[in-house]
Amino acid sequence: MNAKILETENVTVSFDGFKALNQLNFSMDTGELRVVIGPNGAGKTTFLDVISGKVQPTEGRVLFKGRNVKRLREHQIARLGIGRKFQTPRIYLNLTPRENLEITSNRHKNVFGTLFRRSSTDDKRKVVLLLETIGLTAKADMLSNLLSHGEKQRLEIGMLVAQSPDLLLVDEPVAGLTDEETQNIGDLLLALAQSHSILVIEHDMEFVRQIARKVTVLHEGSVLCEGSIDEVQSNPRVIEVYLGATNVASL
Amino acid sequence: MAVDAAPRIGGRKRSQRALLIEGAVVIVLALLLIFLMPAVLSGFRLSLMGRFLALAIAALGIDLIWGYTGMLSLGHGVFFALGGYALGMHLKLQIPPDASSQLPEFMSLYGVTEIPWFWQPFYSFNFSVAAIILIPTLLGALLGYLVFRNRIRGVYFSILTQAATIVFFNFFNGQQKLFNGTNGLTDFKTLLGADVNDPQTQFTFYTLTVLFLVMSYTLCRWLTSGRFGRLLIAIRDDESRVRFSGYDPTGFKVVVFAVSAALAGVAGAMFTIQTGIISPKAMDIAFSIEMVIWVAVGGRANLVGAVLGALLVNFGKSLLSEQFPEIWLFFEGALFLIVVTVLPDGMVGWVRSQRNQLQALLGRRRQLVTYPSLEENPEVEREREDIGN
Numbered sequence: 208m209n210a211k212i213l214e215t216e217n218v219t220v221s222f223d224g225f226k227a228l229n230q231l232n233f234s235m236d237t238g239e240l241r242v243v244i245g246p247n248g249a250g251k252t253t254f255l256d257v258i259s260g261k262v263q264p265t266e267g268r269v270l271f272k273g274r275n276v277k278r279l280r281e282h283q284i285a286r287l288g289i290g291r292k293f294q295t296p297r298i299y300l301n302l303t304p305r306e307n308l309e310i311t312s313n314r315h316k317n318v319f320g321t322l323f324r325r326s327s328t329d330d331k332r333k334v335v336l337l338l339e340t341i342g343l344t345a346k347a348d349m350l351s352n353l354l355s356h357g358e359k360q361r362l363e364i365g366m367l368v369a370q371s372p373d374l375l376l377v378d379e380p381v382a383g384l385t386d387e388e389t390q391n392i393g394d395l396l397l398a399l400a401q402s403h404s405i406l407v408i409e410h411d412m413e414f415v416r417q418i419a420r421k422v423t424v425l426h427e428g429s430v431l432c433e434g435s436i437d438e439v440q441s442n443p444r445v446i447e448v449y450l451g452a453t454n455v456a457s458l
Numbered sequence: 459m460a461v462d463a464a465p466r467i468g469g470r471k472r473s474q475r476a477l478l479i480e481g482a483v484v485i486v487l488a489l490l491l492i493f494l495m496p497a498v499l500s501g502f503r504l505s506l507m508g509r510f511l512a513l514a515i516a517a518l519g520i521d522l523i524w525g526y527t528g529m530l531s532l533g534h535g536v537f538f539a540l541g542g543y544a545l546g547m548h549l550k551l552q553i554p555p556d557a558s559s560q561l562p563e564f565m566s567l568y569g570v571t572e573i574p575w576f577w578q579p580f581y582s583f584n585f586s587v588a589a590i591i592l593i594p595t596l597l598g599a600l601l602g603y604l605v606f607r608n609r610i611r612g613v614y615f616s617i618l619t620q621a622a623t624i625v626f627f628n629f630f631n632g633q634q635k636l637f638n639g640t641n642g643l644t645d646f647k648t649l650l651g652a653d654v655n656d657p658q659t660q661f662t663f664y665t666l667t668v669l670f671l672v673m674s675y676t677l678c679r680w681l682t683s684g685r686f687g688r689l690l691i692a693i694r695d696d697e698s699r700v701r702f703s704g705y706d707p708t709g710f711k712v713v714v715f716a717v718s719a720a721l722a723g724v725a726g727a728m729f730t731i732q733t734g735i736i737s738p739k740a741m742d743i744a745f746s747i748e749m750v751i752w753v754a755v756g757g758r759a760n761l762v763g764a765v766l767g768a769l770l771v772n773f774g775k776s777l778l779s780e781q782f783p784e785i786w787l788f789f790e791g792a793l794f795l796i797v798v799t800v801l802p803d804g805m806v807g808w809v810r811s812q813r814n815q816l817q818a819l820l821g822r823r824r825q826l827v828t829y830p831s832l833e834e835n836p837e838v839e840r841e842r843e844d845i846g847n
Contacts, residue, residue: 259702285704297699299692306688311703313685318709322686370704 211273212237212374212404213258218267220253220428227253229428231267237373240400242407242415244439245425246448251408252294254425255376258406259291260284271374286316290372294379296359300352304343304362307351308334312369334369341365341395357388364395368403375405381414393417484672491668501657506776508664508732514768515667515674516725517752519718521764522678525753526687527714528694529611533619534722535746536626537594541723542736543630544593546643547577548586549654549731563645564638574636583650590727591720598719602712611697620743627741642737654731667728671765674721678761681717690714691759751794757804767804 214234220227227250235241245251256262258269260281268275276284285291299307312333315324338344341361346354351362360380367375377396381389389411396405396418409415415422415436422439424431426448432439439445491511496504516538523529550562551573559566561573579585605618630637637643652659681687692700693707700707730736739745748771756767771793778786801808809816 261698280706281698281701282704282706285702291702293699297696299688299695299699301691301695302688310685310688310692316703316705318713321689321705321710322681326685366703 210237211235212239212271213406214270215257216267216270218257218264218269220250220257220262221265226428228257228264231425231429233423233430235404235406237404238400239421240396240405240407240418241421241423242409242419243423243425244409244412244415245431248427249425250428251425252378253428255291255378255406255408258284259289259376282316285370285372288371288373289376290367290370290374291376292363292367292378292380294382296356296363298351298359298362298366300350302351303348304338304351304354304365305334305347307362307366308337308369311366312337312371337365337369340368340398342391357384357391360384360388360392361395364392364399368399373404375399375403377405377407379408379410381409381411389414390417484675488668488672492665496661504664505660505732506773508660508667509729510769510772511664511667511671512725512728512732513749513752513772514725514765515671515728516722516749517756517764517768518671518674518678518761519721519725520749520753521756521758521761522681522721523714523718524750525758525760525764526682526690526694527711529711529715530616530750531619531715531718532616532743532746532750533623534718534749535741535743536623537598537719537722538726538729538745538749539626539630539736539738539740540594540597541590541726542730542740543637543643543726544580544586544589544723545727545730546646546736547580548583549646549649550643551577551581552646552648562638562643564641565635568635570635590723594719594723594726595716599712599716602715603708606708606711606715620746623741623743623746627738627743630741631738637738640738642735642739644735644737646731646734649731655734660732663728663731667732670724670728674724675761675765677717678721681714682761686710748790751790751797753804755793755797755804757806757808760804760806763804763806766806770805 211234215231218228218231218233229250231250231254233254243251243254253262257264258271258276260276260279260283264277268277270276271284271287271289274287276287276289279287298304299310302310309326309330312330313321313326314330315321335344338347341364343354343358343362343365346358351359354362364377364380367377380392380396384392393414396407399405400418407418419436421433422436423433424439424442424445431448432442432445434442491507495507499507516534519537520531520534523531553560553562561570565573580589601622605615610618631640633639646654648654649659652662654660654663682690689700689705689710692703693710697707726736726740752768752771753764754767755771756765757763771790774793775786775790778789782789797804803811
């Protein structure tokens with residue numbers, strides 16, 4: 208299982224001349240849990256946008272399981288097996304958690320499959336199991352807009368898993384959460400990492416420490432360095448651009 | 459949106475029972491409309507009722523695309539009129555064989571000597587019936603595909619539908635020789651050999667309208683329940699998220715738009731045959747906006763609301779226009795303002811939000827619906843169930 212699940216080759220994205228990503232080369236192995244950090248404006252979210260098809264790279268290419276995803280549209284990329292979680296939880300507020308999971312776990316996502324095929328017992332069992340995993344069994348049938356922020360985050364992660372993707376892209380999953388909820392999300396991601404490849408973008412260093420095995424630091428649209436969290440934190444260039452010399456002691 | 463927080467316990471059986479009850483209620487209402495109304499209402503009011511029931515079919519279509527899928531179409535008058543014209547053309551071709559001219563009278567008037575080629579197929583009743591449904595469906599699907607594929611949404615979509623309305627209006631309005639221009643098609647005589655102005659025939663049309671309304675309701679109910687319906691709501695609330703879940707919203711929106719166009723077409727045909735006229739006025743922008751008002755008044759994303767809204771607004775309109783012929787339009791404007799500012803979820807939404815108070819009045823236990831004080835804490839509820847098992 209050493210094949211690369213995701214590679215980018217010299218990816219550049221420029222918005223009116225501003226290069227959000229600049230000759231970015233990145234790769235991660237199948238089954239890896241990778242955390243990407245970087246100061247504001249380093250291009251972290253644009254990076255996810257390029258992988259998931261929301262933004263087309265100006266130059267370079269993105270390979271998912273060796274396949275170029277450049278010309279594909281968002282839903283096609285999603286069907287290939289890339290699931291994305293957004294910075295603020297984006298769940299369907301007027302549906303219940305169970306319905307949220309049901310529509311994402313649907314295996315026939317064309318119009319007629321959605322309309323005519325009944326969900327199989329297997330699918331239903333999968334939804335029940337997922338509800339258990341994300342701890343929302345009791346609240347499965349109330350409207351999602353009544354959930355707390357942390358529950359919404361967990362539901363969105365559940366929706367990702369429901370898609371049965373091979374690669375999860377997770378954008379700042381613990382922003383605005385309490386310590387306990389952060390711990391919860393961390394445990395959830397670690398559990399998921401046993402069967403998925405996961406790419407997490409995060410600011411919260413405590414949290415990065417909890418889950419990270421390998422960390423990539425982005426700076427001005429390129430990879431600054433890569434390594435374990437301790438290596439990264441002791442790298443003088445990282446300290447200079449990101450952590451700030453004065454903060455080193457506190458980490 | 460109205461919040462229904464009561465956890466559904468033992469879901470399946472209960473929802474099946476609810477569905478049976480709903481079906482029974484719909485059938486009873488339809489039977490009442492067909493058998494009781496003619497006894498209660500005067501002939502004039504009954505014929506109004508028939509027309510408004512036809513309009514309710516169009517309202518269902520509007521609710522489907524606007525209430526559920528979040529696309530505000532301000533051009534459904536086009537589909538309505540196309541359905542009306544398709545039937546109108548068939549009716550205009552019912553010329554007795556011994557008549558001096560074998561052309562609809564307006565054509566002779568404008569010096570047309572031969573029936574235009576695209577009128578030819580409308581001699582056939584079956585073709586005309588198919589055209590009532592298919593022409594709006596295909597036009598809706600084509601327009602929808604072009605618009606949705608390019609990710610045109612929201613206000614831009616609404617403006618485009620208005621522009622399409624103006625195009626069609628001008629076309630039909632300007633074609634004296636082909637469609638009798640401003641005057642439209644009127645003075646219908648027979649359909650399948652029956653005199654269309656005979657009260658008995660009109661009652662048949664009324665009954666058919668009720669049946670079509672029930673069928674349309676059933677269709678919409680089927681589309682909006684289940685996974686497809688939930689996906690429509692998901693598209694309405696967050697379309698780009700739907701893409702990242704692996705769905706292509708374009709196909710879904712095209713289907714829904716086409717279905718709602720077909721409903722408008724059927725509504726137009728049933729309205730035309732009961733009023734005896736179809737003219738470009740049905741493609742007037744004001745009429746298309748009126749359709750939206752019915753749904754807003756009744757309650758968006760609620761099929762019963764759409765039907766009730768269409769009936770109430772139109773009956774209100776006809777009563778007011780009898781009483782205050784000069785100023786009744788102001789009432790309609792005021793109604794829309796009130797709904798938008800005070801009752802954003804329409805009448806049905808209001809009744810729902812007042813349900814607690816109503817239940818309290820009837821001496822039943824009040825339910826709290828805000829989150830921290832859900833009538834019962836779901837976690838506790840669940841544990842209780844577990845212990846029970």
